[in-house]
Amino acid sequence: MTTSTDPAPPTEAVRADAHLAVHLLRLGDDALVLGQRLCQWITRAPTIEEDMALSNIALDLIGHARTLFTLSGHVDGTGRSEDEFAFTRSDREFTNTLLSELPGGDFAVTVSRQLAYTHYAVLYYEALAGCADVRLAAFGERAAREVAFHRMHADNWTLRLGLGTPESSRRMQRGLERIWPYTAELFDEDEVVDHLVEAGTVPSPAPLHSVWERRVSEVVTRAGLTVPTPRWQARGGRVGLHTEEFGPLIAEMQSVYRQFPGGRW
Amino acid sequence: MNGTIPPVARSAPPRSKPPAPRPVVPLRPARAVAEVRALVEALPDPELPMIGLGDLGVVRSVAPAADGVLEVEITPTYLGCPALPAIVSAIRDVLAASGHPGGRVRQVLSPPWTADRITAAGREKLAAHGIAPPVPAPAKANGPVPVALAAVPCPHCGSRATRRHSPFGPARCQSVLRCTACHELFPHLSAL
Numbered sequence: 001m002t003t004s005t006d007p008a009p010p011t012e013a014v015r016a017d018a019h020l021a022v023h024l025l026r027l028g029d030d031a032l033v034l035g036q037r038l039c040q041w042i043t044r045a046p047t048i049e050e051d052m053a054l055s056n057i058a059l060d061l062i063g064h065a066r067t068l069f070t071l072s073g074h075v076d077g078t079g080r081s082e083d084e085f086a087f088t089r090s091d092r093e094f095t096n097t098l099l100s101e102l103p104g105g106d107f108a109v110t111v112s113r114q115l116a117y118t119h120y121a122v123l124y125y126e127a128l129a130g131c132a133d134v135r136l137a138a139f140g141e142r143a144a145r146e147v148a149f150h151r152m153h154a155d156n157w158t159l160r161l162g163l164g165t166p167e168s169s170r171r172m173q174r175g176l177e178r179i180w181p182y183t184a185e186l187f188d189e190d191e192v193v194d195h196l197v198e199a200g201t202v203p204s205p206a207p208l209h210s211v212w213e214r215r216v217s218e219v220v221t222r223a224g225l226t227v228p229t230p231r232w233q234a235r236g237g238r239v240g241l242h243t244e245e246f247g248p249l250i251a252e253m254q255s256v257y258r259q260f261p262g263g264r265w
Numbered sequence: 266m267n268g269t270i271p272p273v274a275r276s277a278p279p280r281s282k283p284p285a286p287r288p289v290v291p292l293r294p295a296r297a298v299a300e301v302r303a304l305v306e307a308l309p310d311p312e313l314p315m316i317g318l319g320d321l322g323v324v325r326s327v328a329p330a331a332d333g334v335l336e337v338e339i340t341p342t343y344l345g346c347p348a349l350p351a352i353v354s355a356i357r358d359v360l361a362a363s364g365h366p367g368g369r370v371r372q373v374l375s376p377p378w379t380a381d382r383i384t385a386a387g388r389e390k391l392a393a394h395g396i397a398p399p400v401p402a403p404a405k406a407n408g409p410v411p412v413a414l415a416a417v418p419c420p421h422c423g424s425r426a427t428r429r430h431s432p433f434g435p436a437r438c439q440s441v442l443r444c445t446a447c448h449e450l451f452p453h454l455s456a457l
Contacts, residue, residue, distance in 0.1 A: 063345015
């Protein structure tokens with residue numbers, strides 16, 4: 001992640017906004033951690049095309065995280081780099097949703113998570129594209145296009161597994177059941193989001209939940225599967241409370257940095 | 266360090282007045298902006314070396330900023346393009362070699378890169394190297410992404426009877442198609 005571009009010239013006024021910095025960090029953490037999880041499929045995917053698909057999706061997600069982290073460092077006034085956000089924070093300082101950090105499970109669990117995340121991310125990034133802040137709008141516009149491509153991949157696999165063999169359909173249904181309790185956290189709002197939405201800085205994620213449900217249900221139903229109705233919803237990632245499997249994931253991601261702090265090549 | 270004692274430094278003879286500061290002379294005379302732009306645009310893309318950054322539509326502008334420093338604005342094809350660090354570093358080398366050692370490279374995301382930014386010359390170069398140039402970009406991200414596969418001719422035999430093999434290919438910006446006439450697989454620059 002080294003050799004990034006130069007920051008904006010000093011003529012461009014940068015106003016510190018702590019709430020916006022937190023919000024951007026959360027979105028970036030979702031993208032980075034999900035990207036890292038998907039990287040674990042490399043050499044293990046069902047086909048070589050799928051190996052390339054999941055690693056390319058991961059590459060896009062990590063690209064989104066890089067942009068969001070750099071922006072967050074500008075907005076909070078510290079000028080921290082993307083590397084500092086990715087490699088120098090401990091697990092309690094990461095604010096990703098639990099959805100993005102869940103272990104990959106079998107392929108159907110990964111497809112289920114991709115289905116849930118991509119439909120959410122397209123909606124939220126499209127809403128970001130309407131922001132008054134040109135930096136957020138530019139990111140939202142480009143990122144929405146990229147995630148829409150990932151959504152097509154997730155939709156296709158949901159249909160293929162759902163309408164495939166009895167075994168693939170059973171596994172896909174089980175994947176949805178595993179993932180669904182973790183989807184509500186994506187649309188959660190707290191005082192940080194409330195403050196930004198009130199100020200008109202960023203769009204509100206909560207109203208997108210019903211649109212998301214409609215779109216995802218359409219795909220799941222078309223695949224001959226049932227939309228799960230979990231009686232519980234997992235939360236905690238946004239305030240740094242993570243699952244047991246999160247520590248090893250971050251330790252692996254940060255292993256090179258921990259051996260060579262500040263190394264450049 | 267072979268045992269000799271360094272000579273004792275003698276104090277300089279007193280001067281009547283302090284020396285005038287020497288003007289900073291750049292190692293090379295600065296090239297004109299148009300020349301620098303041509304050099305930057307001619308840099309090969311690390312993943313598509315047959316096409317220059319100019320033809321790929323990555324170079325947005327080369328112009329002096331408000332503070333007089335020469336600034337190169339680039340728009341990455343994809344936000345996560347792994348070639349970006351190599352591109353930035355190559356542009357910095359060009360700036361330094363052109364007498365603009367303090368030049369800046371800035372990433373501009375808006376308006377986003379689309380395949381429409383590839384020039385006609387760039388499309389020809391891609392096709393000549395077996396990479397099918399992109400079909401026009403979708404109007405918006407909402408809804409299914411239209412992939413007009415029938416419109417992508419095979420770069421080997423020219424047949425339009427091609428079909429999708431894999432939506433993801435050897436590089437992030439490429440998918441893989443298959444020609445049903447000559448049975449060759451070929452990469453296609455995705456119009457995203």
